[in-house]
Amino acid sequence: MQVSDLIYFENADYIIAKKPSGLLSEEDATGSRNLRQELENYIRTKYPWKKQLICQLANRLDKPVGGLLFCAKKQSILKDIQYKFYMRNVKKLYFAVVEGSPEKKKATLENYLLKSSSEFRALPANAETKDAKLAKLSYTTLASHSNLSLLQIRLLTGKFHQIRFQLSQLGHPIWNDEWYGARRIMVEQRLGLYSYYLGFIEPNTGIQKHFNCAPPEIEPWILFNHEIQSALKAIES
Secondary structure, three states: OOOOHHHHOOOOOOOEEEEEOOEOOOOOOOOOEHHHHHHHHHHHHOOOOOOOOOOEEEEOOOOOEEEEEEEOOOOHHHHHHHHHHHOOOEEEEEEEEEEEOOOEEEEEEEEEEEEOOOOEEEEEEEEOOOOOOEEEEEEEEEEEOOEEEEEEEEEOOOEEEEHOOOOOOOOEEEOOHHHHOEEOOOOOOOOOOOEEEEEEEOOOOEEEEEEEEEEOOOOHHHHHHHHHHHHHHHHHH
């Protein structure tokens, strides 16, 4: 994989990165290869004379999840977009392939969750649980094939493992997400979850920007190629 494969869009202020599943978003204690470091090396090599450039992610994806991420190249851009994420002024859409078919074709889910550092997973909680967080998302079922369903997910909050946890609580865990109760389909660290759309007002220009990207044409996405392309066209129209 080349660094160019990780860059979906670039201008003077930021990069919209396309993270493949299996690659860390940023550094961890193991020192494994990660997206942020790859982009930083790229920036330092391409612009050696620009000493003030940074390389910081404004959002992150779990290692087995692929899709679009915002990488700021300037401190002012990072501060602005982080505030937009915090205020929920960035629209984020995901495709999720889940086991089974939800009873309701369209719904908003609300669950309290507790991040367990020892187990590195989200656990069920309620409003009275200490340190519990309210997680909210909406979903629409786009299609169902072979006991699997393709959902369009819109995040309404940004909590730890939120989509994986909430869909598991619904009784429809994400494809290959053994961590949250799905059947293990493959050893490869890859889930049926993909961040395919980011929409935001550009910090320096005030222009509304839209970025969308299809998942790779491999399992499980290949089962829903027609529905994925239709969803992408609907955004562009």
